Amino acid sequence: MTLIKSISGIRGTVGGQVGESLTPVDAVKFAAAYGEWVKKTTGNPKVVIGRDARPSGAMLSQIVSATLQGLGIDVVDLGLSTTPTVEIAVPAEKAGGGIILTASHNPVQWNALKLLNHKGEFISDADGKAILQLAEEDAYEFVPVQQLGSYTSDDSYIDKHIEQVVALSLVDVEAIRKANFRIAVDAVNSTGGIAVPKLLKALGVETIGEFYCTPNGHFPHNPEPLPENLISFSNELRDGQYDLGIVVDPDVDRLALLCEDGEPFGEEYTLVAVADYVLSQCKGNTCSNLSSSRALRDVTEKHGGQYTASAVGEVNVVNSMKETNAVIGGEGNGGIIYPEVHYGRDALIGIALFLTHLAKFGKSASRLRASYPNYHISKNKIELTPEIDIDKIMEEMKARYKKQPINDIDGVKIEFDKEWVHLRKSNTEPIIRIYSESETESTAEHLAQKIIMDIKEVIHG
Numbered sequence: 370m371t372l373i374k375s376i377s378g379i380r381g382t383v384g385g386q387v388g389e390s391l392t393p394v395d396a397v398k399f400a401a402a403y404g405e406w407v408k409k410t411t412g413n414p415k416v417v418i419g420r421d422a423r424p425s426g427a428m429l430s431q432i433v434s435a436t437l438q439g440l441g442i443d444v445v446d447l448g449l450s451t452t453p454t455v456e457i458a459v460p461a462e463k464a465g466g467g468i469i470l471t472a473s474h475n476p477v478q479w480n481a482l483k484l485l486n487h488k489g490e491f492i493s494d495a496d497g498k499a500i501l502q503l504a505e506e507d508a509y510e511f512v513p514v515q516q517l518g519s520y521t522s523d524d525s526y527i528d529k530h531i532e533q534v535v536a537l538s539l540v541d542v543e544a545i546r547k548a549n550f551r552i553a554v555d556a557v558n559s560t561g562g563i564a565v566p567k568l569l570k571a572l573g574v575e576t577i578g579e580f581y582c583t584p585n586g587h588f589p590h591n592p593e594p595l596p597e598n599l600i601s602f603s604n605e606l607r608d609g610q611y612d613l614g615i616v617v618d619p620d621v622d623r624l625a626l627l628c629e630d631g632e633p634f635g636e637e638y639t640l641v642a643v644a645d646y647v648l649s650q651c652k653g654n655t656c657s658n659l660s661s662s663r664a665l666r667d668v669t670e671k672h673g674g675q676y677t678a679s680a681v682g683e684v685n686v687v688n689s690m691k692e693t694n695a696v697i698g699g700e701g702n703g704g705i706i707y708p709e710v711h712y713g714r715d716a717l718i719g720i721a722l723f724l725t726h727l728a729k730f731g732k733s734a735s736r737l738r739a740s741y742p743n744y745h746i747s748k749n750k751i752e753l754t755p756e757i758d759i760d761k762i763m764e765e766m767k768a769r770y771k772k773q774p775i776n777d778i779d780g781v782k783i784e785f786d787k788e789w790v791h792l793r794k795s796n797t798e799p800i801i802r803i804y805s806e807s808e809t810e811s812t813a814e815h816l817a818q819k820i821i822m823d824i825k826e827v828i829h830g
Contacts, residue, residue, distance in 0.1 A: 374399075374504075376497025377684070380472055380481030383425040391480055393432050400433045401511075402504035403468065403484055404440040406496070411487050413465030414442045414518060417458045419450030419526075420470035421619040422559040422584040425480045429470050433482065434520055441512035443519045447526050449560050449584055451621035452483070453715035454530045459489035460711075461529070471620035474593035477586065490712050491684045527560075530717060531568050533710055539650055540721045541728065546573030548728035553578035553611040553627075555602045557592045558585055559619035561716070568717050572724060578611060594618050594625035594703060596633045606631035613727070613734050617716045623703040624716035626723065628734040637662040637701040641741055643719055644697045646726035647707070648672035653696030656689045658682070659782045660746075660791050660804045661701030667742045680779035681793065687712045701746075744787075747813040749803040750795075751824060759794040759801060765827045766792060766820075783820075788812070790820050 372381035372390050379399045381391035388395065408414055416437050420426035426449075434444045445462050447455060452469050459467040465487050472479035484492045484500065492500070503509060535542060552574055556562035562582030569577050580602060581589045591598040594616040606614050606627055614627030626634035634642070641664045644655050648669065655669040656677045666676040674696075679689035683700065690698040690708060699706040704714035707722070730737050753759065763781050774784040780793035780802075790805040803820055807813040 374501060376494050376501065377491060377682075378481055378483045378497075380475070380479060382478045383429075383480050391429075393428075396429055396432045396482065397436045398507070399482055399500075399504050400436040400468070401440060401509040402500050403466070403482070404437045404442050405503055405509035406500045407442065407465040408440065410496075411465035413463075413487065414440075415445070415462065415464040416442050417445045417447065417455055417462050417464045417467040417485075418470065419447035419455040419458070419467075421451075422449055422562075422586040423472070423477055423480060423588075423619065424586045426470050426586065429480055429482075433468060433470065438518040438520060439511045440509065441516045441518050444521070446520065446522045448522060448524050449563060450527060451530070451560050451564055451717070453622055453711065453713050453717065454526050454564070456485060456489040456711050456713040456715075457530050457533065458526045459485055459487065461526075469620065473620050474618045474623065476591065477588050488712070490687060493684060527564050527567065531564070531571050534568065534717050534721045535571050537709065537718075537721065539647060539725065540572075541725045542571075542573055544728040545724045548724075548732055549576075550574050550613060550724065550728075550732070551576040551578075551611045553580060553602070553605055553614045554582060555580045555599065555614065555616045556582045556584075557588050557590070557617070557619055558583050559588075559592070559621075560584055561617035561619070561621045564621055564717060565615060565617060565720065568720060572721060574724075576611075578605070580605065588619070592619050594623055594636070599625070599627070599633070603627055603631040603633070612732060613724075615720060621716045622714035624705060624719040624723075625703050626734065628738060630735055632735065634734055634738050636703045637664065637744070637746065638738060638741060639703040639719060639723070640697075640699045640701065640705055641665050641668055642726060642737060643705050643707075643722045644668055645672075645741070646722055646729075647697040648674055651696050654693045656686055656693060656695040656698035658686055658700055659776060659779055660793070662744050662746060663787060663789065663806060664742045664744050678776060678782070683714060685779070742808075744806050744808060745810040745813045746804060746806045747810070747817045749805075749817045749821065751801045751803065751821060753799045753801065753828075755799050757799070757828060759799070762801070762824060762827050763792065763794070766823065769823060785816070788816055790816055792820070792824075
């Protein structure tokens with residue numbers, strides 16, 4: 370069993386021993402620490418909560434709600450919802466914060482409490498550490514019965530979210546309707562099964578094939594939207610019955626796409642395609658993290674904008690977007706951040722902007738994909754013994770490649786013209802993650818293996 374406490378929240382496998390997995394006791398402890406932090410930092414005792422469809426969600430939702438009420442906090446429960454929907458609801462409700470009960474792409478035995486500030490954005494590093502300290506010290510106090518918080522439920526926010534997306538100036542509903550798209554949806558039996566078909570209908574899509582859209586939390590396959598987990602769904606598109614396949618993860622903040630022939634559009638290229646469209650209509654800058662494809666930089670520079678790479682992690686991308694006034698950004702895992710609506714990854718926004726782009730381009734997703742630079746990313750890791758000094762290895766690698774452009778805001782990223790390799794140490798285990806990118810798969814793998822050999826040379830002196 371596993372329990373991971375981090376600055377972004379608490380996640381783990383449900384059941385088991387207290388302190389070793391995500392038990393009701395651990396949920397109470399952490400929700401109480403968060404509630405105490407909300408009251409102290411905002412003076413606003415109101416929190417919005419929502420959950421994905423996994424089976425443990427209802428239980429945890431009741432526990433978290435009651436704990437917050439016990440602190441004198443008013444709870445607005447969105448019920449089955451999406452991560453971006455909760456993010457939108459927090460400022461709309463003028464709340465002091467929000468909690469999303471979701472383990473995102475993790476398997477069904479996992480769940481998590483993801484924490485938002487009063488802006489509906491993920492809490493900062495400093496705030497996360499403060500909450501962890503409150504939890505560690507049990508530094509929270511429950512109120513007497515006369516001061517208990519209220520509880521209200523509101524299941525209208527997915528519809529409100531969709532209304533905001535459809536109303537965006539860059540979303541062309543008429544163009545999408547005229548394209549007469551036939552779209553298949555795999556929502557992995559979570560809340561995307563509610564939100565995505567509703568959105569498509571609002572956009573004028575009449576032919577929708579719903580696969581795994583019953584929000585019962587019984588994931589039919591590994592819920593991470595990677596090609597190896599979508600083979601069965603991909604086969605549904607190979608006979609030409611659909612123009613596009615849309616896949617979302619359980620909390621609907623990641624968007625993966627399949628072309629009309631069932632081939633993956635590429636998770637890195639979800640953001641690239643959406644950014645290409647946005648920049649064609651609205652000049653500006655972009656941002657993604659250091660481990661994302663160079664293709665976004667190429668597209669940004671084509672449109673006369675400036676690309677910035679941030680440290681890995683959504684909160685870091687958001688901070689960098691604000692600093693550079695980026696008009697579009699996100700992560701290479703299919704996470705689209707469009708600040709005109711909110712600063713959070715949002716698959717619904719991604720779908721609407723992509724469909725507008727595809728409708729104007731000419732309806733063929735495979736031809737649209739072929740219009741972009743073709744890069745391949747190789748993902749590797751080296752397992753190390755705990756006594757090895759990973760920071761020293763990073764410094765040695767910087768010295769070895771000091772003649773190349775190097776970015777060390779998050780590990781070490783070394784650039785070789787249009788190729789790059791990014792080394793990052795894991796925060797939870799003694800490993801170095803090694804991502805490399807090149808114009809061919811074999812070259813990307815060769816670059817990764819060269820760096821791995823260099824690291825092993827450093828380790829062995």
